[in-house]
Each structure stands twice: as structure tokens, then as C-alpha cells.
Amino acid sequence: MSGILIATLLATVSVKIPAGFSSGDLLYSDCGGSRQFVVGYVAGWLDKWNRDEYLARRIFTEVVPAPKAMVNSAYFANSVGVNVCVPVGTTAEAIGTTLCTFLEENPGIREATGDELMTTLIAYKYRCPVP
Template sequence: MPGILIATLLATVSAKAPMEYASGDLLFSDCGGSRQFVTGYVSSWLDKWNRDEFLARRAFADAAGDPQAMVSITRLGHSVGWNICLPPGTTPIIIGEMLCHFLQENPGVRSAEGDDLVMTVVSRSYGCR
């Protein structure tokens, strides 16, 4: 019995293809269909953005009193997207629709990484005042 379990586990692990970053082309290919992939991608992006922003803000608070550290953390926070203010009720479906529209209107950017494209769409629409 343990041999079957190990063989099943090894077959499952070896069958998985290595994950690559989603490009705009891949995201756009789902825009004409169910948009489940786009919505899932945006949802994951939002989860990571929330976590990164939290860590950057905490590091900034911990760096108080050290000007050089504060400058470094501020640069990190800016790259993470501190300047994004999502209003209540914003969903991955809404952002996914915005992303699909952006990709439709800007075919020249579809070779970019999905992460950069979502950040561009979100920061343009939900930049803090």
C-alpha cells in the first residue's frame, strides 16, 4: 500500500508543468471566454498586493528614526503600490473587466507580464488623491 501511495504522489508531482508568469497575451485570450482565468489572476494579484503593502507599511513604521532606511522603504512602498486606494466593493471581476478592456484597446502591451499590466490598470483607475 505505501508503494502505491508513493507512486501516486510521484506521478502527480511530475505531471505538473512548471508555472510561468502570465503574459498579457494569455490573459487576453481568456477575455473573450469565461474570464475565469482573468478573475482568478486578478484575485491572486490583489491578495499579494495587500500582503506586500502591509509589509512595506510595517517596515516603514519600524524604520522611523533612521532617515536612510525610511527612504529605502518608501521606494519599496512606491513600487508595491502604496498610491492605490481601492474603494469598497471593488471586486476582481470589475478589475478583470477593466484589464480586458485595457488589453483590447492597447494590443501593443500584450507581451508584458500580467503583474505589470494589472498594476497599470489598477493604478490608473484607483490612484489615491
């Protein structure tokens, strides 16, 4: 009996999860409500960014990578090409609010993916100072 209950619960939850990647339209649709989806998306994006940056730096500085790893790292470095300096203490809620404002002021870009929008927003708002 508990197996049926768990299967039913999982089926119900999975029906509510949108297929595909997040888009600006989907993110913007949550901006007028509780913003839980936006804040969760921002937090996940930042976690992924931090992990990718850590791995790229580790590959370049700590070990002599295998040729395939070097190609992947070079692709990562060339494709990202953004220095991000989010100040300590900046919350996902604050960035989520900024993202909602960005989407409201620029309705023509809402068809872009969430990743493209976050990369653009973070690169513009939190670019590292040039030494």
C-alpha cells in the first residue's frame, strides 16, 4: 500500500514540473507571486556557476589535465568568458528581485533561456573590477 501511495505522490509532483529548461517567460510568470521558483532558480544557477568555476580553476592550476579535459576546460573558459564578483552577503532573493526587474523592463528578451538571462544579468551587474 505504501508503494502505491509513493508512486501516486511522485506522479502528482512530476506532473507539475515543466518540461525543458527554464525560460524568461516562466521565470517572469513567478515574479508577481511568491518568487519561490525565481529564487530557487537563481540559487541553483549560482551553485552551478561556483562549481564550474572551481573545477575550471582546479584543472588549470592543480594538475596537468588529460588532453580531453584541456579541450573541455578551454571550451568552458572561451564560452563563458565572464568574470563574476558577487559581493559577499548578496542573497538569492536580492538577485531574484533584480532578475524580475530586468525581465519586467526588457519584455523582448523573455524568450531566452534562464541560463542566458542569468549570465547576461550577472555579467552586467556583478562584473569584477579591472585591476
